Amino acid sequence: AQSVTQLDSQVPVFEEAPVELRCNYSSSVSVYLFWYVQYPNQGLQLLLKYLSGSTLVESINGFEAEFNKSQTSFHLRKPSVHISDTAEYFCAVINPFPSGGSNYKLTFGKGTLLTVNP
Amino acid sequence: DAGITQSPRYKITETGRQVTLMCHQTWSHSYMFWYRQDLGHGLRLIYYSAAADITDKGEVPDGYVVSRSKTENFPLTLESATRSQTSVYFCASSGDRVPYEQYFGPGTRLTVT
Numbered sequence: 001a002q003s004v005t006q007l008d009s010q011v012p013v014f015e016e017a018p019v020e021l022r023c024n025y026s027s028s029v030s031v032y033l034f035w036y037v038q039y040p041n042q043g044l045q046l047l048l049k050y051l052s053g054s055t056l057v058e059s060i061n062g063f064e065a066e067f068n069k070s071q072t073s074f075h076l077r078k079p080s081v082h083i084s085d086t087a088e089y090f091c092a093v094i095n096p097f098p099s100g101g102s103n104y105k106l107t108f109g110k111g112t113l114l115t116v117n118p
Numbered sequence: 119d120a121g122i123t124q125s126p127r128y129k130i131t132e133t134g135r136q137v138t139l140m141c142h143q144t145w146s147h148s149y150m151f152w153y154r155q156d157l158g159h160g161l162r163l164i165y166y167s168a169a170a171d172i173t174d175k176g177e178v179p180d181g182y183v184v185s186r187s188k189t190e191n192f193p194l195t196l197e198s199a200t201r202s203q204t205s206v207y208f209c210a211s212s213g214d215r216v217p218y219e220q221y222f223g224p225g226t227r228l229t230v231t
Binding site: 006 | 149161166168210221222225
Protein backbone atom coordinates (compact mmCIF):
# COMPACT_ATOMS: atom_id res chain seq x y z
CA ALA A 1 0.00 0.00 0.00
CA GLN A 2 1.07 3.57 -0.59
CA SER A 3 0.41 6.85 1.18
CA VAL A 4 1.08 10.47 0.29
CA THR A 5 1.57 13.39 2.63
CA GLN A 6 1.38 16.96 1.44
CA LEU A 7 2.87 18.94 4.24
CA ASP A 8 1.09 22.23 3.63
CA SER A 9 -2.64 22.57 3.11
CA GLN A 10 -2.35 26.21 2.04
CA VAL A 11 0.53 28.22 0.63
CA PRO A 12 0.00 31.96 0.04
CA VAL A 13 2.67 33.78 -1.95
CA PHE A 14 3.11 37.04 -3.77
CA GLU A 15 3.32 37.23 -7.53
CA GLU A 16 6.84 36.64 -8.93
CA ALA A 17 8.00 34.99 -5.70
CA PRO A 18 9.38 31.44 -5.71
CA VAL A 19 7.29 28.62 -4.29
CA GLU A 20 7.79 25.05 -3.14
CA LEU A 21 4.96 22.62 -2.50
CA ARG A 22 6.10 19.66 -0.48
CA CYS A 23 5.16 16.04 -1.02
CA ASN A 24 6.38 12.94 0.78
CA TYR A 25 5.29 9.41 0.08
CA SER A 26 5.48 5.98 1.60
CA SER A 27 5.54 2.75 -0.33
CA SER A 28 6.95 -0.76 -0.04
CA VAL A 29 7.42 -0.92 -3.83
CA SER A 30 8.80 1.41 -6.46
CA VAL A 31 6.22 3.91 -7.59
CA TYR A 32 5.56 6.45 -10.27
CA LEU A 33 4.87 9.97 -9.01
CA PHE A 34 2.61 12.69 -10.30
CA TRP A 35 1.56 16.25 -9.68
CA TYR A 36 -1.95 17.20 -10.71
CA VAL A 37 -3.35 20.74 -10.77
CA GLN A 38 -6.98 21.70 -10.23
CA TYR A 39 -8.06 25.18 -11.22
CA PRO A 40 -11.24 26.54 -9.61
CA ASN A 41 -14.36 24.61 -10.63
CA GLN A 42 -12.44 22.32 -12.96
CA GLY A 43 -11.23 18.75 -13.01
CA LEU A 44 -7.69 17.62 -12.38
CA GLN A 45 -5.02 18.05 -15.04
CA LEU A 46 -1.72 16.24 -15.08
CA LEU A 47 1.06 18.76 -14.46
CA LEU A 48 4.11 16.52 -14.51
CA LYS A 49 5.22 12.99 -13.78
CA TYR A 50 8.24 11.01 -12.73
CA LEU A 51 8.47 7.49 -14.11
CA SER A 52 12.21 6.79 -14.28
CA GLY A 53 15.47 8.34 -15.44
CA SER A 54 16.34 11.93 -14.60
CA THR A 55 15.10 12.81 -11.16
CA LEU A 56 14.24 16.36 -12.21
CA VAL A 57 11.11 16.69 -14.31
CA GLU A 58 9.61 19.84 -15.76
CA SER A 59 6.23 21.06 -16.94
CA ILE A 60 5.52 23.31 -19.89
CA ASN A 61 4.48 26.21 -17.65
CA GLY A 62 7.64 26.50 -15.59
CA PHE A 63 7.05 24.08 -12.72
CA GLU A 64 9.58 21.44 -11.86
CA ALA A 65 9.69 18.58 -9.39
CA GLU A 66 12.58 16.53 -8.10
CA PHE A 67 12.32 12.91 -7.10
CA ASN A 68 14.43 12.12 -4.07
CA LYS A 69 14.38 8.41 -3.33
CA SER A 70 16.34 8.58 -0.08
CA GLN A 71 13.97 11.17 1.35
CA THR A 72 10.90 9.69 -0.39
CA SER A 73 9.97 13.14 -1.59
CA PHE A 74 8.69 14.73 -4.77
CA HIS A 75 8.54 18.45 -4.08
CA LEU A 76 7.12 20.85 -6.65
CA ARG A 77 8.84 24.16 -7.31
CA LYS A 78 8.50 27.24 -9.44
CA PRO A 79 11.03 30.09 -9.38
CA SER A 80 8.49 32.84 -10.13
CA VAL A 81 4.74 32.37 -9.81
CA HIS A 82 1.92 34.16 -11.60
CA ILE A 83 -1.59 35.00 -10.54
CA SER A 84 -2.79 32.33 -12.96
CA ASP A 85 -0.96 29.65 -10.95
CA THR A 86 -3.56 29.98 -8.22
CA ALA A 87 -5.00 26.49 -7.92
CA GLU A 88 -5.01 23.36 -5.81
CA TYR A 89 -2.13 20.99 -6.38
CA PHE A 90 -2.26 17.28 -5.70
CA CYS A 91 0.64 14.89 -5.39
CA ALA A 92 -0.13 11.28 -6.28
CA VAL A 93 1.64 7.93 -6.53
CA ILE A 94 0.87 4.67 -8.27
CA ASN A 95 2.31 1.19 -8.28
CA PRO A 96 2.99 0.73 -11.99
CA PHE A 97 3.19 -3.05 -11.72
CA PRO A 98 0.21 -4.18 -9.67
CA SER A 99 -0.01 -7.86 -8.94
CA GLY A 100 -2.76 -10.29 -8.08
CA GLY A 101 -6.06 -8.56 -7.58
CA SER A 102 -4.54 -5.08 -7.53
CA ASN A 103 -5.05 -2.48 -10.20
CA TYR A 104 -3.74 0.86 -11.38
CA LYS A 105 -5.00 2.92 -8.47
CA LEU A 106 -3.70 6.39 -7.79
CA THR A 107 -3.17 7.38 -4.20
CA PHE A 108 -3.54 11.11 -3.67
CA GLY A 109 -2.35 13.52 -1.05
CA LYS A 110 -4.89 15.87 0.48
CA GLY A 111 -3.87 18.76 -1.70
CA THR A 112 -2.15 22.12 -1.30
CA LEU A 113 -4.00 25.29 -2.16
CA LEU A 114 -1.59 27.73 -3.76
CA THR A 115 -2.84 31.30 -3.69
CA VAL A 116 -0.84 33.88 -5.59
CA ASN A 117 -1.50 37.44 -4.49
CA PRO A 118 -0.67 40.60 -6.47
CA ASP B 119 -16.71 16.04 -28.30
CA ALA B 120 -13.70 13.88 -27.62
CA GLY B 121 -12.50 13.26 -24.10
CA ILE B 122 -14.18 12.44 -20.85
CA THR B 123 -17.48 14.00 -19.86
CA GLN B 124 -19.65 13.86 -16.78
CA SER B 125 -23.32 14.62 -16.32
CA PRO B 126 -24.97 16.31 -14.68
CA ARG B 127 -22.41 18.90 -13.62
CA TYR B 128 -24.55 19.94 -10.65
CA LYS B 129 -27.20 17.97 -8.82
CA ILE B 130 -29.30 18.59 -5.74
CA THR B 131 -31.22 15.67 -4.34
CA GLU B 132 -32.97 14.69 -1.15
CA THR B 133 -31.95 12.14 1.43
CA GLY B 134 -33.13 8.68 0.49
CA ARG B 135 -33.42 9.33 -3.23
CA GLN B 136 -31.57 7.31 -5.83
CA VAL B 137 -29.29 9.30 -8.09
CA THR B 138 -27.03 8.28 -10.95
CA LEU B 139 -23.97 10.16 -12.09
CA MET B 140 -22.88 9.53 -15.64
CA CYS B 141 -19.37 9.27 -17.05
CA HIS B 142 -18.55 8.88 -20.73
CA GLN B 143 -15.17 8.69 -22.46
CA THR B 144 -14.39 8.60 -26.15
CA TRP B 145 -10.86 7.18 -26.02
CA SER B 146 -11.87 3.51 -25.61
CA HIS B 147 -9.80 3.44 -22.45
CA SER B 148 -9.95 0.16 -20.60
CA TYR B 149 -9.64 1.58 -17.10
CA MET B 150 -12.17 3.86 -15.50
CA PHE B 151 -12.37 5.25 -11.99
CA TRP B 152 -14.72 7.14 -9.69
CA TYR B 153 -13.36 9.44 -7.00
CA ARG B 154 -14.94 11.73 -4.51
CA GLN B 155 -13.30 14.95 -3.39
CA ASP B 156 -13.93 16.33 0.07
CA LEU B 157 -12.25 19.13 1.94
CA GLY B 158 -9.45 17.76 4.06
CA HIS B 159 -9.51 14.37 2.40
CA GLY B 160 -8.27 15.03 -1.09
CA LEU B 161 -9.50 12.47 -3.62
CA ARG B 162 -10.61 9.05 -2.53
CA LEU B 163 -11.30 6.15 -4.85
CA ILE B 164 -14.85 4.81 -4.76
CA TYR B 165 -14.84 2.17 -7.50
CA TYR B 166 -12.78 1.28 -10.50
CA SER B 167 -13.13 -0.85 -13.59
CA ALA B 168 -10.46 -2.62 -15.61
CA ALA B 169 -12.76 -3.37 -18.57
CA ALA B 170 -16.39 -3.79 -19.47
CA ASP B 171 -18.16 -5.98 -16.91
CA ILE B 172 -15.16 -5.89 -14.56
CA THR B 173 -15.48 -3.63 -11.53
CA ASP B 174 -14.00 -3.56 -8.06
CA LYS B 175 -14.21 -1.59 -4.85
CA GLY B 176 -11.91 1.22 -3.96
CA GLU B 177 -11.30 2.93 -0.66
CA VAL B 178 -14.84 4.22 0.08
CA PRO B 179 -17.42 2.06 -1.76
CA ASP B 180 -20.22 1.89 0.80
CA GLY B 181 -23.50 3.33 -0.46
CA TYR B 182 -22.45 3.29 -4.11
CA VAL B 183 -23.07 0.94 -7.01
CA VAL B 184 -21.38 0.90 -10.40
CA SER B 185 -21.86 -0.90 -13.67
CA ARG B 186 -19.93 -1.05 -16.90
CA SER B 187 -21.85 -2.71 -19.68
CA LYS B 188 -20.03 -0.66 -22.34
CA THR B 189 -16.37 0.34 -22.41
CA GLU B 190 -17.15 4.03 -22.81
CA ASN B 191 -19.64 4.42 -19.94
CA PHE B 192 -19.18 4.04 -16.21
CA PRO B 193 -22.24 5.24 -14.26
CA LEU B 194 -22.14 5.67 -10.50
CA THR B 195 -25.39 5.18 -8.57
CA LEU B 196 -26.17 6.28 -5.06
CA GLU B 197 -28.94 3.89 -4.15
CA SER B 198 -30.25 5.89 -1.19
CA ALA B 199 -28.47 9.20 -0.91
CA THR B 200 -27.26 10.45 2.46
CA ARG B 201 -25.96 13.87 3.49
CA SER B 202 -22.50 12.40 3.94
CA GLN B 203 -22.45 11.75 0.20
CA THR B 204 -22.54 15.47 -0.52
CA SER B 205 -19.30 15.87 -2.44
CA VAL B 206 -17.68 16.55 -5.77
CA TYR B 207 -17.39 13.39 -7.85
CA PHE B 208 -14.73 12.88 -10.49
CA CYS B 209 -14.56 10.24 -13.13
CA ALA B 210 -11.22 9.31 -14.69
CA SER B 211 -9.94 6.93 -17.32
CA SER B 212 -6.65 5.49 -18.51
CA GLY B 213 -5.60 3.40 -21.47
CA ASP B 214 -3.86 0.05 -21.82
CA ARG B 215 -0.62 1.51 -23.14
CA VAL B 216 -0.24 4.00 -20.29
CA PRO B 217 -2.53 2.63 -17.57
CA TYR B 218 -0.92 4.66 -14.82
CA GLU B 219 -1.75 8.01 -16.44
CA GLN B 220 -5.32 8.99 -15.65
CA TYR B 221 -7.40 11.68 -17.33
CA PHE B 222 -10.13 13.34 -15.33
CA GLY B 223 -13.57 14.60 -16.17
CA PRO B 224 -14.83 18.03 -15.07
CA GLY B 225 -16.65 16.69 -12.03
CA THR B 226 -20.20 16.57 -10.68
CA ARG B 227 -21.07 18.61 -7.63
CA LEU B 228 -23.71 16.68 -5.68
CA THR B 229 -25.63 18.14 -2.78
CA VAL B 230 -27.84 15.90 -0.66
CA THR B 231 -30.37 17.82 1.44
